[in-house]
Amino acid sequence: xxxxxxxxxxxxxxxxxxxxxxxxxxxxxxxxxxxxxxxxxxxxxxxxxxxxxxxxxxxxxxxxxxxxxxxxxxxxxxxxxxxxxxxxxxxxxxxxxxxxxxxxxxxxxxxxxxxxxxxxxxxxxxxxxxxxxxxxxxxxxxxxxxxxxxxxxxxxxxxxxxxxxxxxxxxxxxxxxxxxxxxxxxxxxxxxxxxxxxxxxxxxxxxxxxxxxxxxxxxxxxxxxxxxxxxxxxxxxxxxxxxxxxxxxxxxxxxxxxxxxxxxxxxxxxxxxxxxxxxxxxxxxxxxxxxxxxxxxxxxxxxxxxxxxxxxxxxxxxxxxxxxxxxxxxxxxxxxxxxxxxxxxxxxxxxxxxxxxxxxxxxxxxxxxxxxxxxxxxxxxxxxxxxxxxxxxxxxxxxxxxxxxxxxxxxxxxxxxxxxxxxxxxxxxxxxxxxxxxxxxxxxxxxxxxxxxxxxxxxxxxxxxxxxxxxxxxxxxxxxxxxxxxxxxxxxxxxxxxxxxxxxxxxxxxxxxxxxxxxxxxxxxxxxxxxxxxxxxxxxxxxxxxxxxxxxxxxxxxxxxx
Numbered sequence: 316x317x318x319x320x321x322x323x324x325x326x327x328x329x330x331x332x333x334x335x336x337x338x339x340x341x342x343x344x345x346x347x348x349x350x351x352x353x354x355x356x357x358x359x360x361x362x363x364x365x366x367x368x369x370x371x372x373x374x375x376x377x378x379x380x381x382x383x384x385x386x387x388x389x390x391x392x393x394x395x396x397x398x399x400x401x402x403x404x405x406x407x408x409x410x411x412x413x414x415x416x417x418x419x420x421x422x423x424x425x426x427x428x429x430x431x432x433x434x435x436x437x438x439x440x441x442x443x444x445x446x447x448x449x450x451x452x453x454x455x456x457x458x459x460x461x462x463x464x465x466x467x468x469x470x471x472x473x474x475x476x477x478x479x480x481x482x483x484x485x486x487x488x489x490x491x492x493x494x495x496x497x498x499x500x501x502x503x504x505x506x507x508x509x510x511x512x513x514x515x516x517x518x519x520x521x522x523x524x525x526x527x528x529x530x531x532x533x534x535x536x537x538x539x540x541x542x543x544x545x546x547x548x549x550x551x552x553x554x555x556x557x558x559x560x561x562x563x564x565x566x567x568x569x570x571x572x573x574x575x576x577x578x579x580x581x582x583x584x585x586x587x588x589x590x591x592x593x594x595x596x597x598x599x600x601x602x603x604x605x606x607x608x609x610x611x612x613x614x615x616x617x618x619x620x621x622x623x624x625x626x627x628x629x630x631x632x633x634x635x636x637x638x639x640x641x642x643x644x645x646x647x648x649x650x651x652x653x654x655x656x657x658x659x660x661x662x663x664x665x666x667x668x669x670x671x672x673x674x675x676x677x678x679x680x681x682x683x684x685x686x687x688x689x690x691x692x693x694x695x696x697x698x699x700x701x702x703x704x705x706x707x708x709x710x711x712x713x714x715x716x717x718x719x720x721x722x723x724x725x726x727x728x729x730x731x732x733x734x735x736x737x738x739x740x741x742x743x744x745x746x747x748x749x750x751x752x753x754x755x756x757x758x759x760x761x762x763x764x765x766x767x768x769x770x771x772x773x774x775x776x777x778x779x780x781x782x783x784x785x786x787x788x789x790x791x792x793x794x795x796x797x798x799x800x801x802x803x804x805x806x807x808x809x810x811x812x813x814x815x816x817x818x819x820x821x822x823x824x825x826x827x828x829x830x831x832x833x834x835x836x837x838x839x840x841x842x843x844x845x846x847x848x849x850x851x852x853x854x855x856x857x858x859x860x861x862x863x864x865x866x867x868x869x870x871x872x873x874x875x876x877x
Contacts, residue, residue: 350477351401351409352460353486357383357474363399367463370395377676379414379442379474379536380521380559387462388470389418395471396463401478402485403451403458409480411460412446414521417676418469420445424478425459428452438469440676440713442536457483469675475521494520494557496565502572503539504724507547508797509753510572511724512555513539517564520557526566528552539720543753545574583725584659587876588613589869590729590759590802590851591858592663595619597637600810600856604641605649605660608855609863611870614727614757615653615855616663616699620689622671627678627714628685629664629671631693650694659727662689665701672705679710683717690722697727697756700747706736708746715747719754730758731804731851734765734778734787740794749795758796759804759851762787763815770838778815781836784825788847789840792829798844804851807858807865819868822850826869830876845877 353363358381360373371387378384387395403409411432413422416439423433427449434447451458460478464471499515512525516538525533525540528551532542545551550573554566591612594600608615620629633643650660664671664686673682686698698718700711719726728751736744737760748758762784767777770786771793777783784803791801805822806812824834832843850869852858858865 348479349482350479351403351483351485352399352476352478353401354399355476356381357385359383361385361397364397365399366397367395368393371397374472377416377442377472379416380519381474384472384474385462386417386470386472387464389464389466389468392466394421394463394466396461397473398459398461399476400457400459402483403455403478404481404483405451405453405455407481408448408450409458409478410446410448411478412444413462413476414442414444414474415462415471416440416442417471419465420471420473421461421463421465422447422473422476423461424449425461426455427458428455438709440679440709442474457485470677472676492519493562494518494559494564497523497555497557497567500553500555500567500570502553502570503720504541505572505574506724506753507574508545509541509543510545510551510553510574511539511541511720512553512570512572513720514555514567517557519559520564521559522557524556524558524563526554526556529554541753547574549574583657584613584727584756585874586799586846587849587873588757588802589849589866589873590614590616590757590804591807591855591866592616592618592851592853594854594856595631595634595638597634599860600854601859602638603856603859604638605646605653607859608653609858609866609870610656610658611863611866612658612855613849614659614661614729616661616701616729616731617695618663618854619701620662620664620671620686623685625681625685626675627671627673627681629682629689630685631662631689647693654694654696659696660694661697661699661727661729662686662693662695663699663701663731665703670704671702673710673714674707675710676713679714680717682711682714683721686718687721696725697722697729699729699731701731703733706743706747708743708750711747712750715751715754719751726754728754728756730755731761732758733761734768736760737787737791737794738769739790745791745794748800752796752800755796755800757800757802757848757851758791759802760787760791761804761853763804763806763812763853765815772838774838776838779817779821781821781824781828781834782838784817784822785828785835785840786838788825788829789838792840792844792847798846799848801844802848802851804853807852807854808861810860811853811857819865819872822865822869823872826850826872826876847876849873849876 421435504511732744771789827834
């Protein structure tokens with residue numbers, strides 16, 4: 316970090332007397348570090364910078380601070396190198412740093428006259444600082460600093476580049492001043508364990524500190540944050556400050572946020588819930604309208620939203636012809652009627668053949684914007700993530716948080732990973748679930764079409780048994796998810812999946828084993844989880860084709876859980 320120019324004229328004069336060869340007070344700048352980079356924050360576009368093959372552009376979002384940042388995109392054999400020649404002094408040490416995000420990002424300096432340096436970081440969905448130092452040679456008057464990405468990787472962003480050290484005489488950006496106090500602090504949402512906050516941006520701020528009851532609890536680079544780990548039905552006070560290299564602002568006005576009750580959170584769901592997928596197509600199961608779905612289902616997941624030609628974006632088209640002439644207006648009216656009856660209707664993204672890919676900041680933004688647009692157009696309460704062909708934890712987390720910021724605390728967010736996706740917390744699906752835990756409603760893992768899997772005790776269990784359901788659920792329950800975020804996903808009939816069907820009585824036994832410690836097989840969990848959310852089935856249509864045997868039995872049983 317640089318040293319501020321705090322030397323007074325008196326001290327300067329004194330030093331001139333003490334140090335031979337110092338002719339004037341102006342020379343005291345030799346002892347003060349400055350940022351020698353010009354247009355360090357890209358507030359003036361790409362002025363003073365040169366990017367290879369036209370790879371760079373100045374953007375207004377996302378930025379680390381101020382109103383500008385660099386976005387550079389590697390293409391083909393070009394690594395998106397953006398460089399500036401900076402004036403320096405010989406025989407001097409400098410600290411080179413930059414804030415980066417997005418794809419792989421490299422930072423370095425050449426022409427130092429000694430040892431050229433570089434550093435790098437892998438892709439990141441949030442801003443992170445990279446830094447290195449170099450020493451100039453005896454005759455070095457300038458160095459070239461640069462950023463670049465990596466071949467075939469996503470675009471990277473850079474902001475607030477600095478070369479701190481003795482003034483090289485080439486100018487440079489002025490040193491920062493302490494930012495102003497943030498204004499507009501509001502509570503934007505709450506769950507049973509978290510409160511979400513938002514505030515106005517402050518010019519020159521690089522980081523915002525969030526205080527709960529006077530104690531700093533987290534820091535973020537954006538203008539919103541979610542404070543987690545709170546008690547249900549409890550009021551908390553919050554303040555925010557803005558910081559940069561010069562220091563921290565005063566604290567904002569205080570706001571009070573109150574968490575919701577623990578049963579159902581802020582979503583309006585019952586403590587225990589049943590989820591059913593509704594098929595927007597005819598594959599031999601009973602064709603239904605939303606109004607035909609039995610009342611036993613608390614969450615109805617409309618399958619599926621489809622990928623578009625825009626990376627990350629999704630759309631939904633009602634299969635009116637396949638559903639016997641079901642019109643969009645009738646569909647929307649049925650959704651509203653279910654919601655009036657206390658049910659939630661969400662749109663599911665993915666499925667076995669889904670090709671939605673969220674793997675960079677742009678596609679994450681497209682995903683969030685398009686899902687929110689569907690929520691507004693059709694009245695959906697939220698989204699279900701059912702991506703069976705890979706998931707990027709970093710950017711899906713970014714997308715879901717962006718969606719939550721738009722939709723507010725009533726958002727219903729569910730997931731339906733395959734069993735292999737939840738075998739370990741190191742798996743990307745599991746990582747995503749944990750990273751959005753504060754806004755996550757339920758994970759209904761698919762306990763079918765998987766074959767044998769490991770339980771939390773390290774033993775192998777075959778699908779189609781009570782042990783398979785309980786021992787695999789235990790991995791999620793002990794791996795960081797709250798019991799209220801875990802549901803058992805099973806087929807509604809033997810035709811609903813290729814393998815893994817179990818009778819409703821087996822599902823109910825597994826629910827009892829996990830919540831009450833009764834009905835267990837050979838596997839018995841070390842403790843019970845009375846807050847367990849419930850169960851899910853594929854699908855309401857296959858359930859109807861089997862005379863609603865699944866929803867009649869499991870739905871009633873879920874209602875009676877502790």
